[in-house]
Amino acid sequence: MAHNTxxxxxxxxxxxxxxxxxxxxxxxxxxxxLQKWHALAATYLGECFDAMDATIYFIALVPAMSExxxxxxxxxxxxxxxxxxxxxxxxxxxxxxxxxxxxxxxGRVKTMMWTILLYAGASGLCALAHNWQELxxxxxxxxxGIGGEVSIGCVLLGEAWSGDRAKKLWAMSFMQTSFGxxxxxxxxxxxxxxxxxxxxxxxxxxxxxxxxxxxxxxxxRTSQRRNNAGETKKGRSSQCRQEFxxxxxDWRKSQTHYYLHVNGRLSNRWILGWGVVDSRLDxxxxxxxxx
Amino acid sequence: MMYLSVGGxxxxxxxxxxxxxxxxxxxxxxxFSACLISTLGLFLTVTQYSPLVNVWTFAIGTVIxxxxxxxxxxxxxxxxxxxxxxASGIAWGFGRIFAAGAGLATxxxxxxxxxxxxxxxxxxxxxxxxxxxxxxxxxxxxxxxxTRTAAAVAxxxxxxxxxxxxxxx
Numbered sequence: 001m002a003h004n005t006x007x008x009x010x011x012x013x014x015x016x017x018x019x020x021x022x023x024x025x026x027x028x029x030x031x032x033x034l035q036k037w038h039a040l041a042a043t044y045l046g047e048c049f050d051a052m053d054a055t056i057y058f059i060a061l062v063p064a065m066s067e068x069x070x071x072x073x074x075x076x077x078x079x080x081x082x083x084x085x086x087x088x089x090x091x092x093x094x095x096x097x098x099x100x101x102x103x104x105x106x107g108r109v110k111t112m113m114w115t116i117l118l119y120a121g122a123s124g125l126c127a128l129a130h131n132w133q134e135l136x137x138x139x140x141x142x143x144x145g146i147g148g149e150v151s152i153g154c155v156l157l158g159e160a161w162s163g164d165r166a167k168k169l170w171a172m173s174f175m176q177t178s179f180g181x182x183x184x185x186x187x188x189x190x191x192x193x194x195x196x197x198x199x200x201x202x203x204x205x206x207x208x209x210x211x212x213x214x215x216x217x218x219x220x221r222t223s224q225r226r227n228n229a230g231e232t233k234k235g236r237s238s239q240c241r242q243e244f245x246x247x248x249x250d251w252r253k254s255q256t257h258y259y260l261h262v263n264g265r266l267s268n269r270w271i272l273g274w275g276v277v278d279s280r281l282d283x284x285x286x287x288x289x290x291x
Numbered sequence: 292m293m294y295l296s297v298g299g300x301x302x303x304x305x306x307x308x309x310x311x312x313x314x315x316x317x318x319x320x321x322x323f324s325a326c327l328i329s330t331l332g333l334f335l336t337v338t339q340y341s342p343l344v345n346v347w348t349f350a351i352g353t354v355i356x357x358x359x360x361x362x363x364x365x366x367x368x369x370x371x372x373x374x375x376x377x378a379s380g381i382a383w384g385f386g387r388i389f390a391a392g393a394g395l396a397t398x399x400x401x402x403x404x405x406x407x408x409x410x411x412x413x414x415x416x417x418x419x420x421x422x423x424x425x426x427x428x429x430x431x432x433x434x435x436x437x438t439r440t441a442a443a444v445a446x447x448x449x450x451x452x453x454x455x456x457x458x459x460x
Binding site: 078082083085086087088089090092093095096098099100101102103104108111147158159162165166168169170172174175176177179181183184186 | 292293295296297298299300303304306307310311352356359360363364366367368372373374375376377378379380381383384385386387388390391392394395397398
């Protein structure tokens with residue numbers, strides 16, 4: 001209690017300090033605006049290259065599988081090709097849940113960078129596959145990374161643009177166009193590949209790793225800004241959890257409570273999510289046709 | 292793939308107008324219905340390659356991207372930050388597990404329909420009906436906000452906030 005007896009001298013502020021204090025909110029607002037656009041750029045690029053790495057296989061399927069299986073038989077290529085595709089889809093499904101949980105715990109940007117590195121690295125490794133099993137394993141990890149990136153990317157963007165609902169909807173709609181752009185990029189790379197073959201196409205899949213440098217640089221700036229503002233380095237979700245703990249709320253208990261009781265209609269949202277499954281089914285079916 | 296992608300890019304820009312006009316629930320139902328119609332149209336009406344295939348492909352690309360974009364926005368509106376990553380992973384990405392099953396089941400389904408790929412694919416597309424039905428339970432954005440507010444109040448009641456005692460001057 002010794003500090004209670006301390007007598008603090010009144011703090012005098014100069015006019016320069018006052019001016020800086022007055023300007024601080026404006027600087028912060030500008031930084032937040034910039035952060036929104038950086039989030040849009042990062043997630044756009046991330047999903048664009050997601051789409052590229054996801055669709056490379058559909059172009060490389062026949063040449064890659066015929067070389068790895070040493071056969072030209074369409075039935076055999078189709079059979080093993082669909083197994084590799086299924087393994088990729090399973091990786092995607094698992095990755096979206098796994099990395100979604102990780103992002104809630106350790107922060108979105110950091111997790112997203114790891115997912116991008118994972119799918120870009122695994123996509124590059126596909127170029128070195130000696131047999132279809134190796135290709136399937138690499139594609140599993142590509143799926144794992146893509147699944148994580150897609151689910152984290154949209155959340156990251158939604159949180160960055162959380163102020164204005166209309167603008168957020170536009171930002172998310174714009175971000176979703178990146179999937180189509182990525183598919184077009186794959187087509188262009190295929191046209192440009194010429195004599196290089198399917199291994200070259202998979203090597204191009206390493207390009208997305210460059211985005212992580214962009215993300216890292218921007219997130220470092222954000223962290224620096226937060227530190228300057230006296231905030232912690234923790235991610236937004238971690239901060240929310242810390243606030244729960246600080247307020248004497250059991251995090252796990254409240255989370256379960258929230259899931260099961262308070263938000264009674266939660267199950268409907270999951271069901272709706274499953275309903276959208278058919279879009280993916282349709283896309284995969286469509287890709288299987290070779291169109 | 293080009294027609295599909297360009298259609299998909301255009302479809303994304305329809306979403307803000309749809310949500311503003313119809314709300315989430317009707318938008319989901321309309322987009323799922325459009326997906327069902329367009330895919331059935333492609334797989335049941337086209338028997339050989341013609342320019343019509345490109346038209347259908349463009350139409351499918353446009354309508355398929357709408358539920359994707361809608362769900363992204365919907366998830367972010369309906370879940371709290373603390374669980375948003377997990378929620379997004381399950382509701383947005385885990386459905387791929389069924390896509391994996393569909394990929395493997397394509398062969399047997401084609402065999403079941405006597406080698407007709409169109410009929411088999413059209414059969415798979417019927418799953419859009421699940422989406423149309425599930426959308427009846429969807430909450431529009433305003434309702435979500437009310438639910439979240441009610442949730443926050445209930446949470447506060449059950450777990451009274453204890454302001455940490457700190458040493459003050």
